Amino acid sequence: MSNRTSAAIGGDTGGGAPRATTFPRLLDTLAAERPDGVAMQEKLYGIWQPLTFSDYRRRVEDFAHGLAGYGVQRGEIVAVLGDNRPEWLIAELAAQAIGAAVVGIYPTSIGEELEHILRMSAARVVVAEDQEQVDKLLRLRDTTPDLPVERVVFYDPHGLESYDDPWLVDFTEVERAGRQRADADPGWYAAQVALGAPDDVAVICTTSGTTSRPKLGELSHANLLAMADHLTEFDPADHTYRYVSFLPFAWIGEQMLAVAIGLSxxxxxxxxxxxxxxxSDLREIGPDVMFSPPRIWESMLSEVQVRIDEAGWLKRTVFGWGYDIxxxxxxxxxxxxxxxxxVLTWLADQVSTRPVRDQLGLARIRRAYTGGAPLGPDVFRFFHAIGVNLKQLYGQTEICGIAxxxxxxxxxxxxxxxxxxxTDLRISDDGEILLRSASVFRGYHKQPEETAKVVDAEGWLHTGDAGYLDERGQLVVIDRQKDVLTAPDGSRYSSQFIENKLKFSPYVEEAVVFGPQQAGEPMTAMITIDPGTVGSWAEHERLSYTTYTDLAAKEEVYDLLAEEVTRANEDLPESIRVGRFLLLHKQLDPDDDEITRTRKVRRNVIDERYADLIAALRRGDDQVGITSRITYQDGTSVVRELALRIFDLSTYTIPPGRGRRPVWSGRR
Known part of the structure; x- marks a missing residue:
């Protein structure tokens, strides 16, 4: 891979100055211009429940009064913890309307991670979704006496009817109290919205936290709306567009599409x-635009592969013909x-690829985006072959997710x-990607020294990623600078690039690749299998198993993965091919800090936790022992000593006569 540098290049001209407004003002405009237009709809008990822009605006005003009643003031932070529901955005816009900011917390966050965000933000009010989230907060309060939280507002009361803790209050009760305040002081809300400035902090998004505790990035209204305006300048969107919101609002990607572009x-x-x-809801809505991280696109491809493998000969043949066209x-x-x-392309689309898009809920997609991590080129190509206008984008929380x-x-x-x-882009002399635009964040909350490390005096954001511009001026991202390695032949390579090749297999859920520490050692990999696709394959092969651990230890599964790794090696330069691998006895889990909430591997944790396994891989041992707790479906668990097999590919050959499986199939 090249390490070519370049002078600064800019995006298309005509981006213009960011609009001087805020999210609450945009909502006011929409409520005035399209009062009966559907702003949001939520499916409850199988029926879509619409919320118009006028009702949306009214509920935001009520909740804003309610927050003020609990003492929330301009410049403070309100935390929101839960899955995507209208109440999430009502709370966000209400806080912003009175000059506060919102920090989103992933609904899967627990323990120390949850405490860290609440302490850093000093959030006195937390809006939580349901009993699960409320229970986490109650446990945290009981073990952390000086927690800053004074009030928890829940918006799904199911299971909470018997809770009488004064710390808790129903979302609708806050709205009711807020409505009383609004009736008593009808001009207060409008005055608060008018006080808001575009440079006010609107949203605080946590960084991915692959190497340390996540930092809290402050993003202003102007930051986010500049990004929205610049993106839609060449990828237009309007009020006729439908968007299905299912990724956490704590992720910058969802704030970018659902909130910034959604409101603007x-x-x-x-x-x-x-x-x-x-x-099924995605299929029913048929969105016009979609943005998802690679794991969603990879899972969609795996679903297609399983469905086609279960289909009859005729359907497989027709799809293969249409796919090639x-x-x-x-x-x-x-x-x-x-x-x-x-004409032939249209016919192939009608009888072959369009039905697949329809099954995935992508029949009406005008454009789709992937970001947050690199998407393997093979997965990328598959979606274009079936007619999905999928685009890779690159950015970070610190630049509103897209540049x-x-x-x-x-x-x-x-x-x-x-x-x-x-947006301006420059490659530094040491190969780092530098970015500059109106969307560069205000800084890390309460960490000015960390902010100074990533944004220089000229406004350039130092991304920490290594990359270069190809001959057409397009950006190629190699990997995090610290993770870029040098092969024995002197070429630079990325473990992530090799991992994406491995993850193209429908049977691989995650892969972590380790470079050699001394000459003569091969590349090695630790792989977790996809329980869905491997389980389906095992059933087809009549292999019985009990747990994930049992399935991953099967000799037949090792042979299956050996062929998949060998196929991936065929597409890699010889100097960076995987020579040995093992199948991990468990899936990587964000609750164990092994991957982030956005499913990025925490390499420092992997290197420390699995040091013995990595050392055995590099030595070329036949197996390595590990102690693990196995939990069964009935809830019982047992501690077991396991011996994980290490597969050496130097002595493996693919059985003769076995052709390469097509992209769209998992069959060998």
Whole structure:
């Protein structure tokens, strides 16, 4: 890989100055111009419940009065903990209306992580979703006497009817009390909104925290709206667009699309009933735009592979024919040229690839984005072959999640595109990606010294990522600078690049690759299997198993993964091919700090926790012992001594006559 540097380049001209407004003012405008337009809809008991812009604005005003009644003041921070529901955004806009900011907390956060965010933000009011989140906060209060939280407002009362703790209050009660205050002082809310300034902190998003505790990045209204304006300058969106919101609002990506673009362009947001209905609700809505991290696209591909493998010969043949035609057309389209027979391409789409898009809920997608981590080129190519206009984007929390993105007629599966309007990009002499725009954040909350490390005096954001510009001026992101390694032949490479090749297999959920420490050692990998696809394969092969640990230890599963790793190696330079691997006895878990809430691997934790396994891989041992607690479905658990097999690929060959599986199939 190249380490080519460049002078600063800018995005398309004409980005203009960021709009001088705030989210609450945008809501006021929408409520005045489209009072009966649907702002949000939530599915409850199988029925979509709409909320108009006028009702949305009224509830925000009521809740803002309610927060003021609890003493929330301008400049403070309100925390929100829970899944996406209308109440999440009502709380966010209400806090912003009175000059406060909101920090989102991932609903899966527990213990020390939860305490860290609440302490750093000094949040006195927490808006929590349901009994699960309330119980976490109650336990934290009992073990942390000096916790700053004074009030917890819950918006799903199910299971909380018998709770009589004065610390807790129902969301609707806050709204009711707020309505009484509004009636007594009808001009107060408008005056508070008028006091708001574009440079006020609107949202505080946590960083990914791959190497340390997450920091709290302060993003202003102006930061987020500059990003929204610049992105939609070449990827337009308007009030006819539908967007299904199912990723946590604590993630900058969801704040970017659902809130910043949602409010500035008047999108209709839809909230699925629960996690189990997300896919069917997505199909029912048929969104126009979608933004998801790689894990969502990878899981969609795995779903397609399983479904097609279970289909009959005729359906498999028809899909394979249509996919090949779609792939050729996509290759031409992404390079800005026409290709293939238009009639044949249309026919292939109608009978082959469109039904698959429809099953995934992507039949009406105009454009889709992926970000947060690199998406493997093979997965990227698959979606374009089935007719999904998927684009890679690049950014960080510190620049509102987006700075670089593909254009429709210039998509490369190995790059992340070019800067959006209003954004400057430069590669430093040591290969670091530097960014500058109106969307660069205000700084880390209460950590000015950390802010100074990432934003220099000229306003350049030092991303910590290594990259270069290819011959077409598109950005190629290699990896975090500290994780870029040098192969024995002197070329620079990224463990993440190899891991993405491995994760293209439908049977691989996560892969962590380790470089050699001395000459002669091969690349090694620790792999976790995908329990869904491997379980389906095992059933087809009539293999019985009890737990994930049992399945991962099967000799047949090792042989299955050996072929998958060997196939991945065929696409890699010889100097960075994986020579040995093991299948981990458990999945990587954010609750164990092994991956972040956005599923980025915490390498420092992996290196420390699995040091013995990594050492055995590098030595070339046949197996390595580990102590683990196994939990069964009935809730019982037992501590077991396990011997994990280490598979050496130097003596493995793919059985003769076995062709390479197609991209869209898991069958060998």
């Amino acid at each position: 362009r008047g999108l209709t947001l839809s909230f699925p009933e629960d996690a189990s209905t997300q896919r 779609g792939d050729r057309a996509a290759q031409a389209r992404t390079q800005g040229r026409k290709g293939g027979n238009a 670089v993105v593909h254009r429709d007629d210039a998509i490369s599966f190995n790059t992340v595109g070019t800067p959006i309007p209003g």
